Every structure is written in structure tokens, then in C-alpha cells.
Amino acid sequence: MFEKLYLSAVILVSGIVMSGATFAAGNAEAGKAKSAVCAACHGVEGISALPVNPNLAGQVPGYIASQLKAFKSGERANAIMMGQSAGLSEEDMADLDAYYASMVPNLKVTLTEQEAELAKAGEAIYRGGYAERGIAACMSCHGPSGHGIPIHYPRVSAQHREYLEQQLLAFKRGDRKGYNEMMWNIAFGLSEQQIKELAAYMAGLN
Numbered sequence: 111m112f113e114k115l116y117l118s119a120v121i122l123v124s125g126i127v128m129s130g131a132t133f134a135a136g137n138a139e140a141g142k143a144k145s146a147v148c149a150a151c152h153g154v155e156g157i158s159a160l161p162v163n164p165n166l167a168g169q170v171p172g173y174i175a176s177q178l179k180a181f182k183s184g185e186r187a188n189a190i191m192m193g194q195s196a197g198l199s200e201e202d203m204a205d206l207d208a209y210y211a212s213m214v215p216n217l218k219v220t221l222t223e224q225e226a227e228l229a230k231a232g233e234a235i236y237r238g239g240y241a242e243r244g245i246a247a248c249m250s251c252h253g254p255s256g257h258g259i260p261i262h263y264p265r266v267s268a269q270h271r272e273y274l275e276q277q278l279l280a281f282k283r284g285d286r287k288g289y290n291e292m293m294w295n296i297a298f299g300l301s302e303q304q305i306k307e308l309a310a311y312m313a314g315l316n
């Protein structure tokens with residue numbers, strides 16, 4: 111059962127990689143200049159002060175450009191980011207992508223005792239999946255250390271716990287659909303408690 115699921119995930123993945131291999135390589139230097147406005151919310155070093163604003167430093171190349179495109183088209187609905195991306199050209203997106211992907215995330219995460227408890231429970235699903243609901247191991251797409259896989263599977267480590275939880279809940283509700291509704295299907299099968307556990311685990315990964 112799990113093997114079959116894993117296989118179909120891999121087939122899905124290769125389909126996406128083929129259809130998505132069109133991103134132009136950006137210029138990180140140009141991206142740095144264009145990121146001044148982003149720094150207010152995402153931090154000068156790509157690490158945001160507020161936990162509901164995602165960290166962008168060290169994201170996998172390709173992912174940031176794809177999300178900016180999704181915000182601009184409204185496919186990923188968020189009032190703030192729809193405004194921020196409205197004036198960006200594809201070249202701007204590629205440059206910003208190259209800049210943030212080139213940064214090393216400088217973030218020390220210390221989980222509270224309570225978060226560490228949650229993380230312990232989240233580890234099993236992250237590494238082994240949840241066969242009962244047909245959910246493949248998170249690490250098969252996001253990597254064993256949460257570093258992601260270019261160009262479509264985002265880094266989920268060096269990320270704020272609150273942001274991760276909020277995104278999984280948005281996928282579960284169907285508010286954020288994403289590529290092929292992949293994460294929607296996955297999050298739909300998770301309970302809110304499991305989402306809390308997974309968010310704590312990913313936030314503590316490095």
C-alpha cells in the first residue's frame with residue numbers, strides 16, 4: 111500500500127519537474143537590489159522577525175519564483191503578497207529567487223519543552239508517512255533534513271513553526287491548493303493535532 115503510494119508520488123513528481131523546467135535563471139545581485147522592499151517583512155537576511163511571515167533564505171531555487179507567480183495570478187490567495195507581486199516581471203521574480211536561494215539561513219531554533227514533545231510525535235509521520243490515510247512520508251518530497259528538492263519541493267526547515275502550521279491548515283481547508291493539489295490531498299488527511307506536531311518537528315529540523 112505504502113509502496114504503491116510512494117511510487118505514484120514519484121511519478122507525479124517527475125511529471126511536475128518536466129512541465130515546470132521553464133524558469134529562467136535569475137541574477138542574484140540584481141535580486142538583492144530588488145529585495146529592499148521585501149526586507150521589511152522577510153528580513154534583511156531572509157529571516158523574518160514575525161513568525162507568520164515566512165523565512166526565504168536558502169529556499170530551493172525555483173520555488174520562490176513559482177510562488178510569486180502564483181500570488182500574482184491569484185492562484186495562491188494572500189492579500190499582502192498579491193499586492194507585493196503585482197508589479198513584478200518574470201525577470202524580477204527570477205532575480206529575487208536567485209538571491210534568496212543563494213542565502214544561507216542563519217537561524218538558531220530552540221524548541222520549548224512543549225514544542226519538543228509535539229516534535230517527537232511529528233517525527234513519525236515526517237519520516238514514515240501515515241499509511242492509514244494514504245499519506246507518503248513528508249521527507250520523500252521535502253528531504254530527510256527538510257532542505258527541500260529543487261525546483262518544486264520547498265525547504266521546510268529553517269522555517270517558523272507558526273507559518274508551517276498555518277500553511278498546512280490552509281492546504282487542509284483547500285484555501286491553498288498548490289501544484290496538482292498535492293499538498294491539499296496530504297493535509298486533508300491530517301488532524302489539526304498532527305499538523306501541530308509536524309509543524310513543531312519541521313521547525314526544529316536543521
Ligand code: HEC
Pocket residue numbers: 144145147148149150151152162163164166173174175177178187188190191194195206264
Ligand atoms: C507587508 C509584508 C510583506 C512584504 C513587504 C513582502 N511579503 Fe512576502 N509574504 C508575506 C506574508 C504574510 C506571506 C505569507 C503568505 C501566506 O500566508 O500565504 C508571504 C509569503 C511570501 C512567499 C511564499 C513563501 C513560501 O514559503 O511559500 C514568498 C516567495 C514571498 N512572500 C516573497 C516576497 C518577496 C520577493 C517580496 C518583495 C518583492 C515580499 N515577499 C514582500 C509578507 C510580505
Ligand code: HEC
Pocket residue numbers: 119123164235236245246247248249250251252262263264265266274277278287288289290292293296308
Ligand atoms: C509528493 C510530494 C510531497 C509530499 C509527500 C509532501 N509534500 Fe509538502 N509540499 C509539496 C509541494 C509540491 C509543495 C509546494 C507548495 C505547493 O504545492 O504550492 C509543498 C509544500 C509544503 C509546505 C508549505 C511550505 C511553504 O514554504 O509554504 C509545507 C509546510 C509542507 N509541504 C509540509 C508537508 C508535510 C508535513 C508533509 C507530510 C505529511 C508533506 N509536506 C508531504 C510536496 C509534497
